Amino acid sequence: MLEQFHVKEEDAVRVREDALRSTVTQIFQKVNVPPADAALATDVLVTADVRNVDSHGVSNMLRAYVSGYNSGEINARPNWRIVRQTPATANVDSDAGLGIIVTPKAMEIAIEKARNVGLGMVTVSNGRHLGMASYHAMMALEHDMIGVCMTGCPPSVLPTFGAEPRLGTNPIALAAPAGEEPPFVFDAATSVVAGNKLGLASRLGVDLLPGWVADLDGTPLMEPVPMSSEWAPGAEKQYHQLALGSTREMGSHKGYGLGCVVDILTGPLSGTAFGMVPGRPNFSHMVAAYRIDAFTDVDRFKSLMDDFLRALRTTTPAPGAERVLYPGLAEREAEVDRRANGIPLHREVLEWFKDTCSEMDIPYILS
Amino acid sequence: MLEQFHVKEEDAVRVREDALRSTVTQIFQKVNVPPADAALATDVLVTADVRNVDSHGVSNMLRAYVSGYNSGEINARPNWRIVRQTPATANVDSDAGLGIIVTPKAMEIAIEKARNVGLGMVTVSNGRHLGMASYHAMMALEHDMIGVCMTGCPPSVLPTFGAEPRLGTNPIALAAPAGEEPPFVFDAATSVVAGNKLGLASRLGVDLLPGWVADLDGTPLMEPVPMSSEWAPGAEKQYHQLALGSTREMGSHKGYGLGCVVDILTGPLSGTAFGMVPGRPNFSHMVAAYRIDAFTDVDRFKSLMDDFLRALRTTTPAPGAERVLYPGLAEREAEVDRRANGIPLHREVLEWFKDTCSEMDIPYILS
Numbered sequence: 001m002l003e004q005f006h007v008k009e010e011d012a013v014r015v016r017e018d019a020l021r022s023t024v025t026q027i028f029q030k031v032n033v034p035p036a037d038a039a040l041a042t043d044v045l046v047t048a049d050v051r052n053v054d055s056h057g058v059s060n061m062l063r064a065y066v067s068g069y070n071s072g073e074i075n076a077r078p079n080w081r082i083v084r085q086t087p088a089t090a091n092v093d094s095d096a097g098l099g100i101i102v103t104p105k106a107m108e109i110a111i112e113k114a115r116n117v118g119l120g121m122v123t124v125s126n127g128r129h130l131g132m133a134s135y136h137a138m139m140a141l142e143h144d145m146i147g148v149c150m151t152g153c154p155p156s157v158l159p160t161f162g163a164e165p166r167l168g169t170n171p172i173a174l175a176a177p178a179g180e181e182p183p184f185v186f187d188a189a190t191s192v193v194a195g196n197k198l199g200l201a202s203r204l205g206v207d208l209l210p211g212w213v214a215d216l217d218g219t220p221l222m223e224p225v226p227m228s229s230e231w232a233p234g235a236e237k238q239y240h241q242l243a244l245g246s247t248r249e250m251g252s253h254k255g256y257g258l259g260c261v262v263d264i265l266t267g268p269l270s271g272t273a274f275g276m277v278p279g280r281p282n283f284s285h286m287v288a289a290y291r292i293d294a295f296t297d298v299d300r301f302k303s304l305m306d307d308f309l310r311a312l313r314t315t316t317p318a319p320g321a322e323r324v325l326y327p328g329l330a331e332r333e334a335e336v337d338r339r340a341n342g343i344p345l346h347r348e349v350l351e352w353f354k355d356t357c358s359e360m361d362i363p364y365i366l367s
Numbered sequence: 368m369l370e371q372f373h374v375k376e377e378d379a380v381r382v383r384e385d386a387l388r389s390t391v392t393q394i395f396q397k398v399n400v401p402p403a404d405a406a407l408a409t410d411v412l413v414t415a416d417v418r419n420v421d422s423h424g425v426s427n428m429l430r431a432y433v434s435g436y437n438s439g440e441i442n443a444r445p446n447w448r449i450v451r452q453t454p455a456t457a458n459v460d461s462d463a464g465l466g467i468i469v470t471p472k473a474m475e476i477a478i479e480k481a482r483n484v485g486l487g488m489v490t491v492s493n494g495r496h497l498g499m500a501s502y503h504a505m506m507a508l509e510h511d512m513i514g515v516c517m518t519g520c521p522p523s524v525l526p527t528f529g530a531e532p533r534l535g536t537n538p539i540a541l542a543a544p545a546g547e548e549p550p551f552v553f554d555a556a557t558s559v560v561a562g563n564k565l566g567l568a569s570r571l572g573v574d575l576l577p578g579w580v581a582d583l584d585g586t587p588l589m590e591p592v593p594m595s596s597e598w599a600p601g602a603e604k605q606y607h608q609l610a611l612g613s614t615r616e617m618g619s620h621k622g623y624g625l626g627c628v629v630d631i632l633t634g635p636l637s638g639t640a641f642g643m644v645p646g647r648p649n650f651s652h653m654v655a656a657y658r659i660d661a662f663t664d665v666d667r668f669k670s671l672m673d674d675f676l677r678a679l680r681t682t683t684p685a686p687g688a689e690r691v692l693y694p695g696l697a698e699r700e701a702e703v704d705r706r707a708n709g710i711p712l713h714r715e716v717l718e719w720f721k722d723t724c725s726e727m728d729i730p731y732i733l734s
């Protein structure tokens with residue numbers, strides 16, 4: 001059922017990672033992003049593509065970022081600064097800098113604080129789109145730390161029993177290192193599905209699955225529902241998104257509550273508005289790092305993680321299932337494949353790159 | 368649909384809070400718990416009853432605790448100690464002390480560390496049952512801090528695509544203060560429903576709702592399913608529990624991933640085994656405190672929280688729904704009612720109290 005929402009290999013062309021990186025970096029520089037920041041932004045985007053998190057890679061996001069820089073909504077040279085801090089915490093004003101550039105810097109601060117006192121947690125206000133939340137969380141791994149990241153998004157998700165969207169898709173990411181097993185990397189919206197699934201269904205002409213959305217009056221739709229083929233992101237809504245759990249009986253109050261947690265730790269805790277404030281032009285973020293040896297020996301932790309993750313992925317599968325995964329395992333496998341064999345990009349995305357490179361006077365080297 | 372899982376008012380007797388507290392404290396002392404710890408344990412249990420979290424109050428838990436003390440599985444006079452610490456962190460060995468007694472002490476440590484450096488986080492190994500997770504998280508509120516609590520439980524929940532339980536119901540709690548609105552208090556298992564719903568369905572002769580459980584081969588059951596009336600907790604399983612999201616299509620990999628997060632932050636991070644380790648006789652816990660003024664002004668935070676929570680509870684309801692709640696609101700309303708009018712306990716629970724008071728030579732004052 002879910003396969004129909006993926007880009008088909010026959011519609012895609014495999015692009016070499018280094019060619020993609022070089023192209024994307026040049027595009028960021030053309031919209032006035034300084035070279036080091038352009039390279040960082042490219043790393044966040046292409047890491048998403050390499051890990052098969054296409055929703056947050058070049059195909060879905062780069063166009064929006066370029067248009068945000070061009071309209072002035074995103075600041076290419078933000079003067080971001082720490083507005084308050086303690087040994088374990090900081091609150092950063094992002095000055096409208098793009099989340100994929102400022103958030104890694106906030107995470108560096110969190111890591112440094114965790115190195116000093118055991119934990120670090122940094123809120124980021126006045127931010128712009130975060131990119132793949134797990135990128136920032138995964139920065140902790142090489143420091144033998146656990147990394148956390150959340151972002152409060154504009155409202156699209158209904159509270160349980162509600163008829164008006166009050167929460168963003170508000171994702172939560174947590175990355176923890178293992179020894180021999182690929183690291184545990186959780187990264188998920190607190191809604192049933194990511195927002196772009198609606199646009200994708202419209203483009204591909206497929207139905208939304210039961211439990212994904214509600215009618216505009218708030219009634220959860222537990223049968224497949226069609227998206228109009230004319231629908232586009234930003235157009236008038238046809239449906240509202242449901243929180244993880246779909247209905248009260250199946251626990252939507254838990255997905256709703258977790259969405260609130262994300263809004264609180266990113267919005268009010270950074271001293272700024274939360275997702276549903278009308279016209280809030282920004283996203284608020286939170287990153288944290290927990291130093292493992294502030295609790296226990298790193299070797300002991302990693303060996304327990306190996307046991308845990310191995311037990312999960314060797315669980316007997318249910319009928320019809322091939323195998324049991326754990327968060328981060330399929331993404332690591334995609335990474336190995338795509339680093340070796342290239343990243344599949346839809347032909348339509350390559351057309352955009354071709355046009356953009358031509359407009360920006362960048363050599364086109366992707367196909 | 369969910370109402371049938373609640374104790375009916377006609378089967379219950381309203382008991383005065385102070386009488387219940389006095390009785391429960393004496394029972395704890397009779398199983399050798401020191402007076403101050405007995406009072407603390409009582410506060411955790413009765414707070415659950417007062418807030419209508421009956422699953423974690425006296426009715427469901429006190430019998431199990433008494434039996435654990437009597438069998439020696441729970442240590443009435445634990446020599447709990449900090450085995451490692453940094454300015455922001457600590458790892459506590461609970462020495463088989465009951466979670467409702469040792470975890471509040473761990474939370475005091477987390478609060479003290481947050482007071483000093485902005486954040487505090489404490490793992491607890493070799494623990495016993497946590498009680499209501501939000502009790503520990505709510506301890507942060509009066510200090511103008513955000514409180515967090517998690518506990519890793521024995522396996523009962525399937526990983527997505529799996530046919531063997533690998534995770535506990537692994538709850539997550541977070542409490543955040545507001546100004547005029549009742550505080551935000553989230554407290555939820557990462558499974559679709561709490562484990563005791565299965566026993567309750569068996570006792571009440573009602574069906575489990577769609578999406579709650581899977582067949583023993585791992586197939587999610589999306590229609591109502593009967594529990595055998597002979598079934599009891601600890602008996603051979605009839606079904607396995609599903610992670611929040613119920614099916615892969617509706618996001619069960621998210622509930623599963625969150626359950627893993629809880630296991631990692633409580634088990635491996637405390638340097639001890641995780642829920643599925645065969646014969647692990649314990650629960651591992653984690654508590655954390657975030658000092659609000661380490662990020663922003665407390666007044667500013669509370670005023671933003673009031674705006675946020677008010678917007679949530681005034682959301683237009685969907686057809687058939689009376690109103691929209693936020694986590695902690697109904698629990699606060701129950702608190703006001705039950706503090707004034709008594710706590711409804713099932714007649715069968717009062718019989719147990721009567722018998723137990725008689726056996727332990729405690730005056731029976733509940734009805």
